[in-house]
Amino acid sequence: MTDNFTQEELIPVDIETFRNATRDIDFDVFLKLSEDNVAHVFSRATGLDYKRLAHYIQKGVRELLIKASDRKAYQAFVARPAHLVFNDPNTSQEKKIATLLNMTEQNMAELFTQFNVTDGTANYSQRLIRNYVDLMTQSPNTLAIILKLVSHGEYLYYHSIAVSIFSMFIAKASGQFNQRMLELVGMGGFLHDIGCTQISKEILQSPTDLTKEQWAEIKQHPKLGLNMIAETASIPDEVRYIVYQHHEEPSGQGYPNALHGPVIYYPAKIVSLADAFSALISKRPFRPAFTVERALEILQEGSGRHDRELLKITAAVFSRQVEKKAA
Numbered sequence: 088m089t090d091n092f093t094q095e096e097l098i099p100v101d102i103e104t105f106r107n108a109t110r111d112i113d114f115d116v117f118l119k120l121s122e123d124n125v126a127h128v129f130s131r132a133t134g135l136d137y138k139r140l141a142h143y144i145q146k147g148v149r150e151l152l153i154k155a156s157d158r159k160a161y162q163a164f165v166a167r168p169a170h171l172v173f174n175d176p177n178t179s180q181e182k183k184i185a186t187l188l189n190m191t192e193q194n195m196a197e198l199f200t201q202f203n204v205t206d207g208t209a210n211y212s213q214r215l216i217r218n219y220v221d222l223m224t225q226s227p228n229t230l231a232i233i234l235k236l237v238s239h240g241e242y243l244y245y246h247s248i249a250v251s252i253f254s255m256f257i258a259k260a261s262g263q264f265n266q267r268m269l270e271l272v273g274m275g276g277f278l279h280d281i282g283c284t285q286i287s288k289e290i291l292q293s294p295t296d297l298t299k300e301q302w303a304e305i306k307q308h309p310k311l312g313l314n315m316i317a318e319t320a321s322i323p324d325e326v327r328y329i330v331y332q333h334h335e336e337p338s339g340q341g342y343p344n345a346l347h348g349p350v351i352y353y354p355a356k357i358v359s360l361a362d363a364f365s366a367l368i369s370k371r372p373f374r375p376a377f378t379v380e381r382a383l384e385i386l387q388e389g390s391g392r393h394d395r396e397l398l399k400i401t402a403a404v405f406s407r408q409v410e411k412k413a414a
């Protein structure tokens with residue numbers, strides 16, 4: 088929307104101050120398009136849009152504009168970055184998780200706007216994952232709160248966040264992972280579908296059955312994802328295996344390499360299961376969301392696609408949440 092605001096004085100602010108920020112803003116934000124043209128890009132009513140913000144940063148925008156009369160509100164905003172809200176001992180568990188999801192959503196927006204993932208963004212993802220692992224250890228309610236929160240919004244972001252978190256819970260419940268491996272599983276979950284950003288939206292969101300050619304294109308996404316992180320030195324090899332193998336199936340019917348059970352990387356099997364579970368409990372263009380109970384049944388019916396032991400662990404982790412809700 089172009090402006091009616093030029094009568095009011097606008098002052099420039101650094102776009103970087105909007106990173107690591109919660110979504111709420113008490114002021115309006117503008118973008119200079121040309122000498123005499125300004126667009127109203129974020130409003131106090133709707134808050135920040137992380138995807139657009141990431142897009143501006145990617146395009147090389149360095150400054151945004153605010154009204155001079157909003158200077159105080161802007162200063163207050165800069166003084167409470169998301170990580171301070173998160174680390175404040177007086178912040179409730181629910182608010183902490185909501186803030187962490189906010190920070191994650193912004194990080195996702197950056198990851199999904201980059202053609203090749205930068206070390207800065209990857210390192211930030213790693214820090215976020217560490218926070219999730221801390222929350223998981225601190226509070227048994229974490230999973231229930233996350234299940235409640237991760238149920239709307241743009242599918243690819245929320246799905247990636249959900250897969251990351253669900254993978255870490257399954258990994259933890261398997262009892263086979265130390266803290267570092269839990270974080271790597273979380274990071275793999277975060278990035279598993281990053282290759283999808285290079286596949287057309289029409290195919291990804293198609294409400295009808297895909298053609299053979301369209302399926303062939305979808306099946307490229309593990310390899311495309313691997314390419315996108317090929318130059319990112321801060322991403323460990325464990326994460327690369329997860330991204331590349333998250334659609335392999337123990338029966339040998341998966342892709343891209345039709346690997347059989349024993350040779351599939353175990354953390355990739357976990358992410359694969361979390362991926363399927365998250366997709367089932369999400370609303371898709373072609374069907375409504377399944378309940379947690381039904382999603383678990385569907386996973387068990389499709390045996391061969393997932394590791395049996397991990398299926399049992401997953402059912403145990405998520406059935407507990409259903410029982411809690413019913414209680």
Ligand SMILES: [Fe+2]
Binds near residue numbers: 279308
């Ligand atoms: Fe995938």
